[in-house]
Amino acid sequence: GAVVSQHPSWVICKSGTSVKIECRSLDFQATTMFWYRQFPKQSLMLMATSNEGSKATYEQGVEKDKFLINHASLTLSTLTVTSAHPEDSSFYICSARKLATSASSGANVLTFGAGSRLTVL
């Protein structure tokens, strides 16, 4: 089955530093990857949609200069939290949508990563 690996699973950093989170589709090519943020006991909030080879589309209220997204290949997207501050502490999750190779290949199947917990001190 489709597997998405997210790394690191948790990270603690000092305020002002930048943190990069990777999202990899291990056994399929992903046309689109999505980045979500989740605060404790709240639902997932879509931050941005990332398409391979093009600029990410950010949701309203999400600072694109703060949360840099790069989707350099069909199997890798990265989220960089720049100049992190304590209010950026959150759980970040990616999901990947499989590239369709035929009409019956389930292109709409979304696979989620295990998430990355960021704590900014």
Place this chain on the structure above:
Amino acid sequence: KNEVEQSPQNLTAQEGEFITINCSYSVGISALHWLQQHPGGGIVSLFMLSSGKKKHGRLIATINIQEKHSSLHITASHPRDSAVYICAVLPFFGNEKLTFGTGTRLTIIP
């Protein structure tokens, strides 16, 4: 009013009980997902539905497109089923963006 409403918000049951979690939505959709999130945070996609019913092991998901309602059932519940279950819909118009429910926290007591 949220576009996706789940009920109940919290559910505690004894091992072995039959569990039902409900999801209602207000927009036209092309698909509905049921997701499971364990305490560590990782999310597993359980089902993707656009009509009818799907079954996987002890899990059953149904959807009624006309009534804009879906249910997730767990038969013979087990403590390892304890997790947050999230309903997410893919609206017809939304550039493939999921809209999430707030989740149902399920606790199964041995």
